[in-house]
Amino acid sequence: MRRLLLMVPVLFGVTVIVFLVISLIPGDPAKAILGTFATPENIARVNHDLGLDRALPIQYFIWLGNLLHGDFGRSYILHRPVLDEVLDRLFPTLLLAGAALVLSSAVGLSLGIIAAIRQNGWQDKLITVAVLVGISTPSFWLGILLIFWFGVRLSILPVGGMEEMFGGGGALDIARHLVLPAVALAAVAGAVLVRLTRGSMLEVMRQDYIRTARAKGLSESSVIFKHAFRNALVNVIPIIGLEAGFVLGGAVYIETVFQWPGIGRMLVNAISTRDILLVQGGVLIVAGAYVVINLLTDIAQSVLDPRISRA
């Protein structure tokens, strides 16, 4: 409950920053928001709706009040309320980011453990090189390469065309479309996680309680998984929360490369059409999702670590 309450100031901060960023718009914001629809009547209406004719702090509270009523404004380009559009596209983005996060965590944690327990062995060296390439690869380029090899050369997986999530293809069709983008998105996050898991495992393996576990005569697998990995995970879980942010942001590239119908691609389109309110809505919703994900990782950490009070 205390954690839920702590979310309030963070969400409040998020709205303040989005508001400040949008007020960076040079010139007349109403004109910028309306773009080619900027007739005098429309400008007057937007100015009134958004309270743009008032002082900045008052504008903020009018805007915030609207948000709290679920009014994120209208997209003048798509002719529909921003919130409807964003919510339509939220699921595909969460699906893609979630798949990438699960994939990168699974691969990152297991490779990190292998590298740590085989420190300086060939497995460790191989993984270290792979990690270096992984963190240095631009994900959008990796996406293009995956399209080229798996879609064009081998033609075994679809490379895009996921226009409608529920276009009748069923779960299997969604999964087939999901493979390549999820892999491209997971690569960098996974590589970062391998590094941190390895470092955390090595750190933990030197602790006194590992020696105690060995002094009890426990098997190495029990020492590594029951005693070391759990302690390493306490350090790694906040990083997984952070990776959620990287994955949600990186989804912008991957959705663009793979034509995935999510919020990321919507944002890029909205920026090029100067659909400011749509950008604002999309950023707010994804940032809100990220705050919730961080709350979940906080809870996961406190479940794992009894030293953190479970308030």
Add this chain to the structure above:
Amino acid sequence: MTLTSPKIDAKAASPMAAASAAAVVKSGRPSAWRRLTSNSVASFGLALLAIIVLVALCAPILPLADPNITDVAHRLAPPFGAGHLLGTDQVGRDILSRLIWGTRVSLAVGVAAAFMAALIGSAIGLFAAFYGKLADMLLMRGIDMLMAFPYLLLALAIVAALGPGLLNAMVAIIIVNIPFFARAVRGATLAVVRADFMAAARLSGLSDLKIVGSELFPNVLPTIVITLSTTIGWMILETAGLSFLGLGAQPPQADLGGMLGDGRNLIQVAPHVATIPGIVILLLAIGINLVGDGLRDVLDPKLKSGGLARALAKTDAASAEERKRKLAPQAQPSAVQAPLALRSLETHFLVGEEVYRAVGGVDLEVKPGEAVGLVGESGSGKTVTALSILGLVATPPGRIVGGVIAHHGEDLVGAPLARLQAIRGNRIAYVFQDPLTTLNPLIPIGEQIAEGIRRHQGLSRAEAMRRAVALLEAVRIPDAARRAGAYPHELSGGQRQRVGIAMALANDPEIIVADEPTTALDVTTQAQILRLLNELRRERGAALVFISHDVGVIAELCDTVNVMYGGRIVESGPVDVVLGAPRHPYTQRLLACVPELGRAERRIDPIPGLPPPTNALPPGCAFAPRCRLADARCTLGEIELEPVGENHMVRCAHVELTAA
């Protein structure tokens, strides 16, 4: 707990690491560059970066085609063709030329963004930490808010507001990277601000600006460099990413990301257009990451290779032939029937080129039910001796290079891991020094006792837990059944050590090795814990190897005592004999240091000097440099442990002078 997470490279951001990094730079600035270039991986990265930067810088003087001249007739020419080494793009522009000019743009934007973010972020961090209180609170809450956003999304929002363009993309990248610097630098600054020399600087009346410039900044610089090395790669990647999305560099100007974006839709007909710029970004990022890793190794000693080595499951040991070379036939393990006997045990630590002779030939014998004391200053090798018994000395750097450890005639040093595991915690059990760090913080204490019981006795979970609760009762933990579910941090220090004793007793071992079990405890609980340990081990007929620097405790608990100095036993025998009439000058001085209750006027007589480091032991007697009796004979060579009375052995060239 805040909802936002720390920076992804948590190590680089930790104030501890930063503080130690600061210390290194202060002491060794000239060698930092040499250390970096002596790291082969980092030099490779440095070379890679140097080549890319050099080619990019030389773009105007290289014989390159104009990057913006279109030639539609020769569009999408493949690489390695005539005239265009890397082919042409969709409007016939030379890719090699565009690549080099694009690299220039990407590098310039990335580096400029990195330095701006470093400058602004570090200023915020310094200011917040230096002035503290309200400024700190406000600034860091603001930074937290920025970090509540997924990294790239905030950049997108900023670009959306400012409009697409390379400069705006750069501003966006700067803003989203400021928090990393602010947090890291604030942490490092706080560590310095709290240090003593800062208080001295303030007291001496220096102005704030002077303090920041002369004291603070040099100390947080390594943190800034480390953060720079981790973020500059991302900044180049993210700038390329924004250009790739069409939000950064605008045509006809192209950076690497923009070129990749152009090639994206041509992947089926002309894959080289997108592939080539991607390779350059990859190489650039690899170079930066390698140099960054190298820098962190140099600036942060905690991460230095070897510093983070894990310990193997069992201490590394020389082959049996090698270890037994110096052994007399009667010292061969098969000839020893005692529950435990150490013969000429030598355990070394190999750190770089240095060899630390932590244990330099120790003989020890433990008879059934006997309490054997091991006493000496810290660094005398008593703990390493104890840990060697079951192969628990960390490898690297530890290695048993000589001698045997015989357990009923079986050599434990050469035993396979599975055999050792069957003995560990079962026949021979340990009680460690600091119960706070030696208990696993995430596992309830009952389970930590029960898992050892299950392992060796094959009992069911429920049965093992019943035994664990019974043990907790035996060590007098009140309300044992309920406390079995408690975590170590919920217990007091004394209770934690009771748990440690319960763990050691779990499988009714033949021998308990207790390594300073009460040193970390309150004086008032020490006596209780010692009494408990002794009572329980007598009840169960277990022998005890008791390690302590406290002669008084040894006198109370032990039957025999072994005095260690410089990795060797210098005197051994029955407790009353050795402590009543010591014959080695070191033992004599050691006893003179012990304050006696009720005799306030007696002067406590510390031993002058320090024990020798075990990587530079003098020949002969290690105590000679501090000994009042020392002469040339003491440093000539090996001095044997010679009998001076019944079971009383002394390693001294001058025993005839030491009798009381």
